[in-house]
Structures are given as C-alpha cells and as structure tokens.
Amino acid sequence: MAGEPSGGDxxxxxQLNSLAVIKALxxxxxxxxxxxxxxxxxxxxxxxxxxxxxxxKGWLTEAEPTxxxxxxxxxxxxxxxxxxxxxxxxxxxxxxxxxxxDLDGAVQNTARVPVTPEMGRAERLEAVDRAVTECLxxxxxxxxxxxxxxxxxxGLVDGVGRVVLSEALPEWTGVDLAAHVRRLAPAPVLVExxxxxxxxxxxxxxxxxxxxxxxxxxxxLRTGAGLVIDGKLHKGFANASGEIGALPVLGWIRAxxxxxxxxxxxxxxxxxxxxxDRAAAAAVRRYVRDLALGTSALVLALDPQMVxxxxxxxxxxxxLIDPLRRELDRWCIRTPEVRMSALGEEGVVLGAVRLALDxxxxxxxDGRTPLLSQP
Amino acid sequence: MAGEPSGGDxxxxxQLNSLAVIKALxxxxxxxxxxxxxxxxxxxxxxxxxxxxxxxKGWLTEAEPTxxxxxxxxxxxxxxxxxxxxxxxxxxxxxxxxxxxDLDGAVQNTARVPVTPEMGRAERLEAVDRAVTECLxxxxxxxxxxxxxxxxxxGLVDGVGRVVLSEALPEWTGVDLAAHVRRLAPAPVLVExxxxxxxxxxxxxxxxxxxxxxxxxxxxLRTGAGLVIDGKLHKGFANASGEIGALPVLGWIRAxxxxxxxxxxxxxxxxxxxxxDRAAAAAVRRYVRDLALGTSALVLALDPQMVxxxxxxxxxxxxLIDPLRRELDRWCIRTPEVRMSALGEEGVVLGAVRLALDxxxxxxxDGRTPLLSQP
Numbered sequence: 001m002a003g004e005p006s007g008g009d010x011x012x013x014x015q016l017n018s019l020a021v022i023k024a025l026x027x028x029x030x031x032x033x034x035x036x037x038x039x040x041x042x043x044x045x046x047x048x049x050x051x052x053x054x055x056x057k058g059w060l061t062e063a064e065p066t067x068x069x070x071x072x073x074x075x076x077x078x079x080x081x082x083x084x085x086x087x088x089x090x091x092x093x094x095x096x097x098x099x100x101x102d103l104d105g106a107v108q109n110t111a112r113v114p115v116t117p118e119m120g121r122a123e124r125l126e127a128v129d130r131a132v133t134e135c136l137x138x139x140x141x142x143x144x145x146x147x148x149x150x151x152x153x154x155g156l157v158d159g160v161g162r163v164v165l166s167e168a169l170p171e172w173t174g175v176d177l178a179a180h181v182r183r184l185a186p187a188p189v190l191v192e193x194x195x196x197x198x199x200x201x202x203x204x205x206x207x208x209x210x211x212x213x214x215x216x217x218x219x220x221l222r223t224g225a226g227l228v229i230d231g232k233l234h235k236g237f238a239n240a241s242g243e244i245g246a247l248p249v250l251g252w253i254r255a256x257x258x259x260x261x262x263x264x265x266x267x268x269x270x271x272x273x274x275x276x277d278r279a280a281a282a283a284v285r286r287y288v289r290d291l292a293l294g295t296s297a298l299v300l301a302l303d304p305q306m307v308x309x310x311x312x313x314x315x316x317x318x319x320l321i322d323p324l325r326r327e328l329d330r331w332c333i334r335t336p337e338v339r340m341s342a343l344g345e346e347g348v349v350l351g352a353v354r355l356a357l358d359x360x361x362x363x364x365x366d367g368r369t370p371l372l373s374q375p
Numbered sequence: 376m377a378g379e380p381s382g383g384d385x386x387x388x389x390q391l392n393s394l395a396v397i398k399a400l401x402x403x404x405x406x407x408x409x410x411x412x413x414x415x416x417x418x419x420x421x422x423x424x425x426x427x428x429x430x431x432k433g434w435l436t437e438a439e440p441t442x443x444x445x446x447x448x449x450x451x452x453x454x455x456x457x458x459x460x461x462x463x464x465x466x467x468x469x470x471x472x473x474x475x476x477d478l479d480g481a482v483q484n485t486a487r488v489p490v491t492p493e494m495g496r497a498e499r500l501e502a503v504d505r506a507v508t509e510c511l512x513x514x515x516x517x518x519x520x521x522x523x524x525x526x527x528x529x530g531l532v533d534g535v536g537r538v539v540l541s542e543a544l545p546e547w548t549g550v551d552l553a554a555h556v557r558r559l560a561p562a563p564v565l566v567e568x569x570x571x572x573x574x575x576x577x578x579x580x581x582x583x584x585x586x587x588x589x590x591x592x593x594x595x596l597r598t599g600a601g602l603v604i605d606g607k608l609h610k611g612f613a614n615a616s617g618e619i620g621a622l623p624v625l626g627w628i629r630a631x632x633x634x635x636x637x638x639x640x641x642x643x644x645x646x647x648x649x650x651x652d653r654a655a656a657a658a659v660r661r662y663v664r665d666l667a668l669g670t671s672a673l674v675l676a677l678d679p680q681m682v683x684x685x686x687x688x689x690x691x692x693x694x695l696i697d698p699l700r701r702e703l704d705r706w707c708i709r710t711p712e713v714r715m716s717a718l719g720e721e722g723v724v725l726g727a728v729r730l731a732l733d734x735x736x737x738x739x740x741d742g743r744t745p746l747l748s749q750p
Contacts, residue, residue, distance in 0.1 A: 013388075156708070165708070213612055227676070229604055236678025237588055238709050244675045247706050249624045249668060293624060297672045300619045301602070303611025331622050333531070333540070334615050 014050075017042055019361065021050045022059060025079035026104050030063035032074040051077055058083055081106065085141060086360065087149040087185055088352035089132060090194065091177070093117035093168060093221060096127045097349040098135035103147075105204070105357055110349075111135035117221070121171035125180055132184045143185035150190050150355030151177050152197040152348040154222065156240055161191035168222050190355045194218065195242060196233055197351025198341070199226030202308045204354045206347065207339040213304040215336075217295060219320070220312035221266065223252040225298060244294050251290030258286040270316035284319055292327030299332045310341030389425075392417055394736065396425045397434060400454035401479050405438035407449040426452055433458055456481065460516060461735065462524040462560055463727030464507060465569065466552070468492040468543060468596060471502045472724040473510035478522075480579070480732055485724075486510035492596070496546035500555055507559045518560035525565050525730030526552050527572040527723040529597065531615055536566035543597050565730045569593065570617060571608055572726025573716070574601030577683045579729045581722070582714040588679040590711075592670060594695070595687035596641065598627040600673060619669050626665030633661040645691035659694055667702030674707045685716030 017040070024039040025031060031039065037047040054060040055077070063078040081104035088099040096113045111134040113127040136142060155166030161178025178189040192200075199216035202208040208216075212231050218224035225242040227234040234241050245252035259266040272280030295307060307328070313320060317340035328335045341347055392415070399414040400406060406414065412422040429435040430452070438453040456479035465472040471490055475483045486509040488502045511517060530541030536553020553564040567575075574591035577583040583591075587606050593599035600617040602609040609616050620627035634641040647655030670682060682703070688695060692715035703710045716722055 225676075229609065230607070232605070234604065234677070237680040237711065238678055240678040240709050241676065243678070243708050244672060246675055246708055247668075247671055250672065293622075296622055297619060297625065298676055300621055301600075301616065301673055301676050302609070303613055303615040303618070305612040333618050333621055334613050336612065 017046060017050050018054060018059075021047070021054060022079060022361075025060065025077060026081070028078070028081070028104065028106075030076040030078040032076050034074065036077065079104065084147040084360065085139075085145050086353055086356035087132065087135075087146045087181075088349045088356060089128060089149065089151045089181060090197075090349035090352060091124065091128055091151065091153045092194065092348070093154070095345075096124070096131045097346075098128075098131040099349045099353055100135055100139050100141060100146075101353045101357075103357065103360065105353055107353070109135050109139035111138065117168070118170065121175055124169070124172070125175070128180065129184065132181070136185075146185035146187045148188050148190065148356040148359040149181050149185050150192070150197070150352030150359075151181055152192060152194040152352045153177060154194055154224075156243070157191050157193055158239060161189055163191075188359055190359055192233075192352075192355055193224070193226070193242070194348045195224035196226040196235070197349075197355060198310050198343070198347035199228050199308075199351070200233055200354050201343055201347045201351035202310065202341060203228055203231075205350060206308065206310075206341055206343050208306055208308050211304070211306040213302060213306075215295070215298045215302065215304045215307045216341075217291070217307065217309045218311040219291060219309050219314060221256060223255055223291065223294070224311075225294070227298070227302065227304075229302065244297055247294075247297075250294040250297050251292075252294045255287055255290035255294075258283045258290070266313065267316070270313070270319055273319050274316075285323060288320060288323040288327055292324055292331070295324070296328055296331035299328065299334075299336060303334065304336050306337045306339060308339050308341055310343065310347045312345060314341045314344055392421060392425050393429060393434075396422070396429060397454060397736075400435060400452060401456070403453070403456070403479065403481075405451040405453040407451055409449065411452065454479065459522040459735065460514075460520050461728055461731035462507065462510075462521045462556075462562075463724045463731060464503060464524065464526045464556060465572075465724035465727060466499065466503055466526065466528045467569065467723070468529070470720075471499070471506045472721075473503075473506040474724045474728055475510055475514050475516060475521075476728045476732075478732070478735065480728055482728070484510050484514035486513070492544065494545075496550055499544070499547070500550070503555065504559065507556070511560075521560035521562045523563050523565065523731035523734040524556050524560050525567070525572070525727030525734075526556055527567060527569040527727045528552060529569055529599075531618070532566050532568055533614060536564055538566075563734055565734055567608075567727070567730055568599070568601070568617070569723045570599035571601035571610070572724075572730060573685050573718070573722035574603050574683075574726070575608055575729050576718055576722045576726035577685065577716060578603055578606075580725060581683065581685075581716055581718050583681055583683050586679070586681040588677060589681045589683060590670065590673045590677065590679045591716075592666070592682065592684045593686040594666060594684050594689060596631060598630055598666065598669070599686075600669070602673070602677065602679075604677065619672055622669075622672075625669040625672050626667075627669045630662055630665035630669075633658045633665070641688065642691075645688070645694055648694050649691075660698060663695060663698040663702055667699055667706070670699070671703055671706035674703065674709075674711060678709065679711050681712045681714060683714050683716055685718065685722045687720060689716045689719055 020040040037044050060077050061080050063076040065073040081102040084103050090097040098111045100108045111131045113131040115127045154168045155163045158164045162176045166172035177191045181189045195218040208214045214228040216226040259269045269280045269283050273284045325338050395415040412419050435452045436455050438451040440448040456477040459478050463474040471488045473486045486506045488506040490502045529543045530538045533539045537551045541547035552566045556564045570593040583589045589603040591601040634644045644655045648659045700713050
C-alpha cells in the first residue's frame with residue numbers, strides 16, 4: 001500500500017512516541033538509548049530525537065551511571081517523576097483522605113480527617129480543606145505545585161465535577177467539587193464516583209492489573225460498582241453507569257440491613273460470624289445472597305474476566321469470598337475469577353491519583369506539555 | 376515533539392489510509408481525487424498514491440464522468456462493490472435465512488427456508504444447506520465466489536464458530552457451524568449469537584447509527600440482548616455477555632409465558648390487546664413488566680445512549696413501546712431513548728452480512744487484501 005502520512009498523522013505519531021518513551025522510563029527504571037529503543041520498538045534515530053526533546057523539556061534527565069563493566073558506560077536516562085506532583089482526594093462518609101504523589105504515582109504524603117455520614121455540606125467541605133492543606137503543608141508544598149487533582153465522591157458526578165445526585169450524604173447533591181478543590185490547588189480538577197476510582201486503582205496497582213474487563217464491587221456501608229470494559233473505565237452516556245443497586249429486586253438496597261440488625265456494627269457481625277456465632281453467620285449469608293444478586297446481573301450482562309471486591313468489608317475477605325463465589329455459581333453461566341482487593345480503603349484515593357496522572361499524560365499527548373524547569 | 380515514525384508505523388498508516396479511501400468511496404458514491412482528499416483528510420500526493428494502488432489491486436475503478444460543466448471533467452473513482460460477495464445466514468427457530476450481498480453490503484439475493492423450533496440438528500442443518508444453496512444459485516454464484524460468511528444462531532458461541540450452549544433449540548449445543556457453512560462456501564466463516572448480530576445491524580443500518588453505547592433487546596419467542604459499547608459489540612471474556620435472562624428475578628425466563636396463556640399465539644395477544652381485549656392487554660402489561668426488569672438491569676449497569684427493541688415482537692411496537700418506556704422510568708435513574716427496530720426479522724441476517732464485511736475489511740487492514748481480478 002502507498003500514501004505518505006500527512007502532517008497531522010506525523011505530529012500525532014511523535015506525541016505517541018514521546019509517551020511511549022515516558023512510559024518505558026516510568027517506575028524508577030533508568031535505561032540506555034539502546035534499551036529505550038528496544039522497549040518502545042522505535043528506531044535508534046527516532047529514540048535519540050525523542051529522548052533529546054524530552055530532556056530539553058525536563059521530562060527526562062540523565063541518570064547516575066551504573067557501576068561495573070569495562071570502558072565508559074553508556075549514558076542512562078530516567079523519568080523525572082519528581083518534576084511534578086498530583087493530588088488525590090477521597091471524600092467518604094467516615095473519612096476524607098488526601099494524598100500527594102509524584103508523576104510515577106509514588107505516594108509522597110497522606111492525610112486523613114475523620115467525618116461522619118451525618119455531617120452537612122459545609123462541614124464536610126471544611127474537612128476536605130483541612131485534609132488537603134495538611135497533606136500539602138507536611139510535604140512542603142503549596143497548591144501551586146499541583147499539576148492535576150483527582151477527587152472521588154459517592155454519588156453521580158457530571159462531566160464538570162459537580163455531584164448531580166447523592167443519596168448517601170446529606171446536602172451533597174449539587175456540590176461543585178471541582179470548583180471547591182480548585183480553590184486549594186488551581187490545576188485541573190477531575191471528579192469521579194468513588195466506586196469507579198477504586199476500580200481504576202485495581203487495574204493500576206491492584207489485583208486486576210492484567211484484566212481487560214472487570215467488575216469492581218465497593219462493599220461497605222453502601223454497595224456500589226465500577227466497570228472496566230476493554231481496559232477503560234466505562235462511564236455511560238450520562239456518566240450514570242454501574243448504578244445497578246437502584247433496582248430493588250437485585251438486593252443491594254437491603255443488603256447492608258442484614259448486617260446492622262441483631263449484632264451491632266457490620267465489623268462486629270463479621271467478627272462474630274468468624275467466631276462461630278450462628279445468628280451472625282446467618283446475617284452474613286443473607287448479606288452475601290443479596291450482594292451476589294446484583295453482582296450476578298453485572299456478570300451475566302458483561303461476562304467480565306474478574307470480579308474484585310473492595311471497600312470497607314474487604315477486610316473480612318475470609319468470611320465473604322467463598323460464600324460469594326458459591327452464590328455467583330448459582331446464577332452465572334460462567335463465574336469469573338473473584339478476588340479481594342488488596343488496596344482496601346486506600347483504593348479510592350489511589351484511583352483519584354491515577355485519574356490526575358491520566359490528565360497529565362493526556363496533556364503530553366495533546367502537546368499541552370506543562371513547561372518544566374530544568375533539573 | 377521529535378522522532379521519525381518507524382517502518383511498522385508507516386505501513387500501518389498506509390493501510391489505514393487505504394481503508395479510509397475505501398470507506399469514503401463505499402455506498403455507491405464516485406469522487407474526484409480532490410474530493411477523496413477532502414473526505415479523508417489526506418494530502419493530495421497521498422491520495423494519488425493510495426488511489427493508484429487501490430486501482431491496481433482492483434478495489435477501485437474509474438467511474439463514468441458526470442455530465443455538464445465546462446471543459447474536460449476531472450476523473451472520478453468509485454469502489455468496486457461488485458468485486459466480491461459476502462454471505463449472511465440466520466439460523467432461527469422458525470426460519471433459516473440466507474443473503475448474498477456485495478462489498479457495499481447491498482443485498483443481491485435472499486432465500487428463506489421455514490423450520491420449526493422442535494426440529495433436530497440434522498434437519499436444521501439441512502435447511503441451512505438449502506437456504507444457502509438456493510440463495511447462491513439464484514444469484515448465479517457458487518460457494519467459491521463468497522469472500523466471507525457471517526452466521527447468526529441462538530445460544531452461546533465460542534471463538535471458532537461452535538455453539539457451546541443452546542437451551543432454545545434441541546440438539547444444537549455442540550454443533551460446529553463454522554465447519555458446516557465452510558463446506559458450502561470455503562471462505563472464512565464467522566459465527567455469532569443472533570441478538571448480537573441484530574445489535575450490529577442496528578448500528579450499521581438501523582436506528583442506532585449514531586449511538587456509541589446501545590442495548591439491543593431481541594423480543595420474541597425468546598428474549599435476548601446484545602450490547603454495543605464504545606461503538607463495538609461487547610462479547611465478554613468468554614463470549615458470554617448479554618445473558619442477563621439467566622437471572623430469574625429479572626423476569627426474562629417467565630416473560631413470554633404471559634403471552635402464551637389464555638389467548639393463543641403471541642401475535643394474537645398483541646392484536647387482541649390492540650383491539651381492546653382487557654385480558655390480552657393485561658397479559659401484554661405483565662410481559663412488558665418482566666421485559667423491563669431485565670432491561671432496567673442492563674440500563675442501570677451500562678447507562679447506554681439508546682435501547683433498541685427488535686425481534687419478532689417489534690412488529691407490535693404500537694402496544695409495546697410506551698408501556699416499556701413507562702416501566703423503565705420506574706426503575707432507571709436515566710431512561711435512555713427507546714426505539715423500535717426498523718429492520719424487524721431481517722436484523723440478524725443483516726448483522727451476519729456486516730460481520731462478514733468486517734472480516735473482509737480487516738483483511739484490507741492486515742494487508743491480507745484478497746487478490747482481485749481486473750475490472
């Protein structure tokens with residue numbers, strides 16, 4: 001086939017090549033030009049061009065030469081993860097978490113401010129301010145050092161960072177989280193539903209790293225779902241996907257009630273079930289039965305590679321996971337692999353970090369590369 | 376950003392450019408080089424190269440010059456849709472349909488052989504042979520003229536064209552449809568679930584042409600679903616997506632029973648409901664209530680842009696569509712647009728044609744372009 005690529009095609013290719021080189025060098029590895037070329041599949045000449053430009057722009061720097069070997073060692077390059085910072089925030093019913101990470105996603109500092117499910121909007125936003133300020137200050141940073149912020153919240157979120165519907169938190173519907181967080185750090189703010197961010201985190205650093213299609217269950221005082229389809233978070237036409245819990249016959253509305261009945265707090269019920277208490281074990285069975293109904297609907301609809309259970313209850317994996325698998329076997333044509341999240345309650349805030357990093361990487365692709373100071 | 380594209384990148388770009396030119400010229404339009412360049416966004420030089428090569432390979436030909444205008448008219452080119460043929464087959468409970476189409480997907484000839492839901496495997500396959508043979512013969516073709524075949528069937532299909540599970544048709548589990556149809560036409564055979572093919576047809580030629588995310592309902596003597604996510608048929612990890620009907624609480628297992636009770640055949644019930652029969656109207660309401668439960672689960676999970684109702688019952692749109700919308704409003708956070716299929720019972724076989732055309736186009740992209748005779 002013939003046909004020279006157009007100018008637009010070439011510029012897009014160059015951006016993709018730049019991103020490929022950055023990806024090859026992320027995660028703290030340092031590589032020689034030869035190694036970069038091998039990792040990216042680019043020609044030696046292309047690799048040299050791309051690396052030269054990324055050095056000039058401050059994305060890469062020369063790494064310390066490794067010891068040993070004969071003669072002068074080849075120059076090595078590394079990604080300047082320290083060149084920028086992103087902020088992740090998780091606004092939950094019981095805690096507000098803030099995290100600062102470098103451009104590799106390595107967490108630099110964290111802060112947590114306890115809240116209650118009953119708190120009103122102003123109090124909860126004030127907790128957000130405290131968590132973010134404390135997190136930045138302890139790290140010796142100001143809001144101006146942040147390149148992008150990711151924010152996770154319960155409820156439905158619109159495309160510009162407002163909560164359009166929250167049934168779990170009082171006075172939360174209508175809050176403009178993007179605008180609020182931008183006051184603290186003026187960089188772009190991305191806001192997303194918490195279950196989805198936890199799903200994102202599982203695909204990035206959790207048990208779903210190799211899954212293309214995945215159903216994530218946020219199992220805790222609320223039940224939510226995040227869907228990853230073909231390697232991407234599935235949001236839906238109006239950003240309202242994963243809301244299967246709204247259908248009463250699928251059991252998620254009543255699921256948690258089984259745990260808050262006789263034996264006090266949910267954690268207590270799991271502990272009592274573990275210790276052999278029969279009433280507690282029966283309550284857990286009823287909870288799992290309802291959790292599995294909605295999950296089966298998602299599994300039958302999508303046939304995912306994996307179901308990952310996260311959220312607060314994932315600490316009680318030992319009493320949850322086998323019964324859940326058995327219930328899924330009852331309803332599903334093919335029960336996928338069921339895994340407990342290893343990220344637990346950190347999942348949402350890590351997903352918020354990933355969301356912010358995606359935004360930074362999009363800017364590399366767009367050519368809207370942030371201007372870096374020289375190392 | 377810098378970096379020259381590698382050889383592999385360029386060859387991929389050339390294939391994409393070739394496909395872009397073919398797509399611009401499909402559908403019976405003829406264009407000048409200038410117009411092709413404008414449609415594809417390629418440079419004039421690239422366009423000339425690509426068109427020259429596609430002429431040599433027999434994909435394009437020079438079109439008749441259009442009359443009028445001053446001076447010698449610019450040369451026009453068109454896609455040689457007649458250069459090849461694809462076969463589409465729909466194997467249903469009541470009919471086997473076969474269709475021959477050109478490379479634009481224009482149907483050249485059709486054949487239909489009635490079958491019954493009770494027929495065994497041998498008899499049904501024999502009906503497939505008759506439908507395909509009749510369709511090809513009446514069009515003056517042989518199996519060797521077929522470039523690719525698409526086949527639709529009820530049940531779960533594996534990646535190599537075998538039915539791995541069919542509950543609707545007797546002796547159908549385990550049948551190797553790809554091997555069977557290859558005996559009739561030796562080109563590649565793609566086999567897919569019928570609901571999914573009908574979904575594909577809606578996105579191609581039906582009411583979902585502009586929808587990226589769509590839930591298709593096959594509403595008829597069975598209820599099935601096909602999902603289109605981000606413009607692509609969603610198949611699932613083990614090709615088992617869309618099987619929400621297996622979950623009893625979602626109502627699809629019992630849905631049709633409401634229609635086959637008091638008033639005879641389903642079509643009669645819809646007619647009676649239309650004529651004001653109260654028992655029939657109540658039966659239709661119960662059917663719609665169950666249809667809507669499973670549909671709401673899909674809508675809440677995926678938040679699609681559109682729900683399209685096809686299959687045999689789509690002829691009774693007038694008594695189905697408004698009640699379905701009202702039921703969806705009861706359960707869904709956002710009720711998507713609900714549309715009746717305009718393709719009706721032809722949807723599956725048209726989707727089979729599209730599946731075959733996709734395979735032919737993949738071969739253009741791969742560089743495995745079929746060798747064409749000169750026009």
